[in-house]
Amino acid sequence: MDALPKLEVCLSPALLHLFDTNGAVVVIIDVFRATSTIVAALHSGAQAVIPVASVEECIQLGRSVPNSITGGERNGAIIPGLQHGNSPLEYPASFIAGKKLVLTTTNGTKLLHMVEGAAEIITGSFLNLSSVCEFLLERKLPVVLGCAAWKDRVNLEDMLFAGAVVQAIGQYFSVDCDSARAARQLYELAKPDLLGFLKDSSHYKRLSAFGLEKDLQYCTTLDLHPLVPILKGRELVVAR
């Protein structure tokens, strides 16, 4: 029998150096809300999502990329100079189909740009949990589940998504990683009422204070968008 590939969970970009991403599939996780918005936009027919770190880059790319839309928020409000926010609810097919979304996100993009030597980089959220799991099972490569966290601080929602993946497919991997164990245990606790569990979390409190409860509810819905965003060059496109 072949040895099972390794599956590990990295709880913060500040810990990424401890993990070997060479030849691995790295899953970028930014549940509230970047990786939820990315999969929602692609499922609505966006041609690609281009994640960028800075507002300046977002504005610049919005000018140079044909048929593009710029999106980004800080503290729950659209950033001056950009066209739209980063709520997954803002990108219906009627609006985004066939276009490219240039999206500025802080935590998710930072992590994505830090990853080196990965076989593939994909994005995960509860909205595409099962698709991500199927993708990882098919690849049979080592997996690093990378939580985008919040300014390097460990957060519950990304950890819970990592735990959901470990619970679903951990048995097909070699899991000797306490972060993965902790994440799985927490997900099992939270699973019956994911949104309720997350009400006591830093990010939920922050975003609901901006009136974004609907977004949070949406981002904790399972498998609404059954596809996998994968990084090709600088663009996230549909892998499956």
Place this chain on the structure above:
Amino acid sequence: MDALPKLEVCLSPALLHLFDTNGAVVVIIDVFRATSTIVAALHSGAQAVIPVASVEECIQLGRSVPNSITGGERNGAIIPGLQHGNSPLEYPASFIAGKKLVLTTTNGTKLLHMVEGAAEIITGSFLNLSSVCEFLLERKLPVVLGCAAWKDRVNLEDMLFAGAVVQAIGQYFSVDCDSARAARQLYELAKPDLLGFLKDSSHYKRLSAFGLEKDLQYCTTLDLHPLVPILKGRELVVAR
């Protein structure tokens, strides 16, 4: 009413820069086994424990500090050049009373030396859980629970101890920290059978492979040594 002091959990030394330790009480947590051994030795009447990072420093201090004993292990065996291991079971009163223990530990000492500007640095383990909690309640200062982790990797046992503190006294602090929330939830899950829960953890597997199950059982026993080791200069002594 005065605002409650903040309580936060830092899951790895590699995340310590995210926390403000100025004026805070920092609790160093290295359950398997440094902070368990430290409190056991002090409870057995050791005059002080001097934690050092390197074997060379340990040997050197062992020579220069009167009435001292050197201790340290790597991979479950006493380090050549030192006199004893770092099992908490190896330091009964008959052996250690009145002496100074120069102890080399990797993860715990590293974290301890990284902390800057703290009001107090103390050490915590399940063996002195309640004493640590009482100490923190009396001080009424911000608290950072610092997990020593394993070569910067988050580990379950240190996280569980942090969770035990949050569960016990979190209500008297302002806790807006997802690591603290995750730790508390995990501790509540693990509490009925702490050792059983930890059997599926990296450190348990590693240490039990060296035949150290007795140590692990000991280190998960609550409140056997009701005192608080506190750092004074380079020495850990009994605070209460």
